[in-house]
Structures are given as structure tokens and as C-alpha cells.
Amino acid sequence: MDINTEVHNAYEVIKNGGIILYPTDTVWGIGCDASNAEAVAKIYALKKRDDSKSMIVLMNSEKMMYNVFKEIPDLAWEIWDLSNPADTDLEKQKATTLILDNPRNVAPNVIAEDKTLGVRLVKEPFCFKLMERMKRPLVSTSANISGMFAPKTFKEISPEIINGVDYVVNLHRDKVCKNPSTIIKLSLDNQVKIIRK
Template identity: 40%
Template sequence: MEAEIRKAVEEAVKALKEGGIILFPTDTVWALGCDASNREAVQKLISITGIKSNKGMILLVPDMNMVYKYIKEVPEIAEEVVEASDTPLTIIYPQALNVAPEVTAEDKSVAIRVVTHPFCTAMLNRFGRAVVTATEGFTEDNYPALFEEFDDEITAKLQWQANPMLEAGFTGKPSSIMYLGQGGVVKIIRK
């Protein structure tokens, strides 16, 4: 099993480095993703999913150290909040850096989640950069909990997709979302 995971990580990273779109399990749901800093790949992701630019897009990172590469000034409370969360938590931070412009909101904020899924964490560590994800236009009530829920027309456009055996360790539910602004501003967006 470990050899299969290592092989899958290498294949996913190769596809990401080549600007490809991949389908993989996260700690919440299956997601379509690409290199968050590659504008052409991000535009391709937007085209494939049909989502509006930056709507429903989340950066995935393996740890808080990587968050600092993408945020101008990380609020002091951020690390404590991430460590205290016992469920997947996406945090919206102000002043994004080093990502394609389509990934940020109009106010230049960006949503980031530190993942805990074993495959996803290994892939992100090996890639060394954030992956931006999008769920294929699903609503909050209809997230793709299973690999099979992704449309064949979508998967035909991907450079790589994970084997469903890698999904162990995910919840099948969307993450909680919180906004952390400068000066201690905290807003719960979704519980």
C-alpha cells in the first residue's frame, strides 16, 4: 500500500508541475485542483469546473509554515485556531501573495486549509507549493463525497486522478470556514 501511495504522490506532483488539473481526495471531499501559482492552470480549472473565478476555491497546504508563503501578514491567532480545530477548517486570510489573481477574492483575500489527509499532505509536501481546489459546481448540500460522483465529462479533461483507494481519512463533508482579519477580526462563515 505504501508503494502505491508513493507512486500516486509522484504522479500527482508530475501532473501539477506540468500545469495539469488533478482529482484527489482531501480531508473533506474529493476535489479538482492545480498549482495555485500557475495562472494558466488556474484558468483551466475554472473552465473545467464552470465555477466563477475565486468562488469556491480553496488553497490546500500541508502545514502552517506554508501558509506564511501565501499571506502578507498572518494574524497572530491563526496558528492557535488551526491547532485547536478538531475538524477540517478553512480560514480566509486578507492580503494573499504568490497565487494566480483568479484565486483571490476582489479584496485580495484567499481561503486556505491546512489538510490532515495522509495522501493529500504527502502530495503537498512533495510538491512544495499550495494546490488550489474547486469542487465542480456542487452545492453545500451536494458535495462529491465519492470519487464516482464526478462527471465523466469532467474527468476526461484531467491530467491525473487518484485511485479511490486513497480516500481513507476524509469526512465527505465540507470544512468549517472562518475569516481571520487583522486586528483580531474573526467571523464564522460556515460551522
């Protein structure tokens, strides 16, 4: 399948409130429109995950970031620049998720109880193009039942997950995924806490 066809197919499902199984810049993920609370609830139900555990969202541009966060610490951009150097290929980049304060314009059930949201800027072509079509952030949570291991390959994803989504993207199914992202909590007063290396 070519990427443009898969972007179109995934977009049609997401536009109608569906959830997809798709390759991200790290592991295979389950995703939906981050502003659609009903679609987000479907993902929590499929993963059997407590909805007090927030999910991260992917974004593809500075404009999208500022639509969700009114204020973004300068340090956030410095961290992303260091983890995504422009002169290296995607394989050498280290995916970094930042947990930032006071998100808006997303579904309430993707926001953590402390009013934060984990977000990752991605350049991975499928995710990037899909968000260009959506013009909205994309939920990203690992393709596993809560408490089980995150699958490194498509073959490791359980039938329960595959059968529970509305569309499975037909790209990169033979690829071994990279490790999950580094997670850093960064408050507006520039306090930094490493959640996952």
C-alpha cells in the first residue's frame, strides 16, 4: 500500500469518530482525533485502561502546538531541537515526549488530573501527513492491553487489539519498532522531571 492511500483511509475513519492501529515514530500505536472525547473513550475501553491515566498526543507543527498550549517554555523547543537534529535521518533521532501544562482545544479525557498533557512533535511521514489532513493532534498510546508489554513488531500485537480498532494501517508491518520515547515533565516555571529515559 502506498502512504497517501493509507493516510486517506485512516483519515476517513478518524473523521467519523473511529480509532486506528498505526505505526508511529516509536512503537505501534492506537490513535484517534485528540479532540473527540467519544473516540478517546473507545481507546480507554479497548485497552482496559483506567481513564485517570492520560494518553499522549502527537503533533506535527509549531502552529498545532500553540493551538493546544497558550504558553510553551523555551526549554521545550531546545529539548526537541536536541532530540531531533535536522541534519540526521529519522533513525538517529531520539523520540522525546514532553508533558506540558494547561492544554486546551483537546478532549477532556486526554488531559491528566494535574492539567497536563504529554505531547510529541513527529516527522515520521505517515503520522505527519495524517495530521496535515486532520488539522488536529493525533492520540498515540501503545497497542496493548493495559499492563501488558508494548509490542515491538506488528506480529506481537494481540488479536483483541487488532479486532477492536476500526482500521489497521497497512504500512511498516515488518519493521521492528524503536524503543518508546523519553518522557520529560516540563512545567511553565521550567521545573524539569525525567519520567522515562
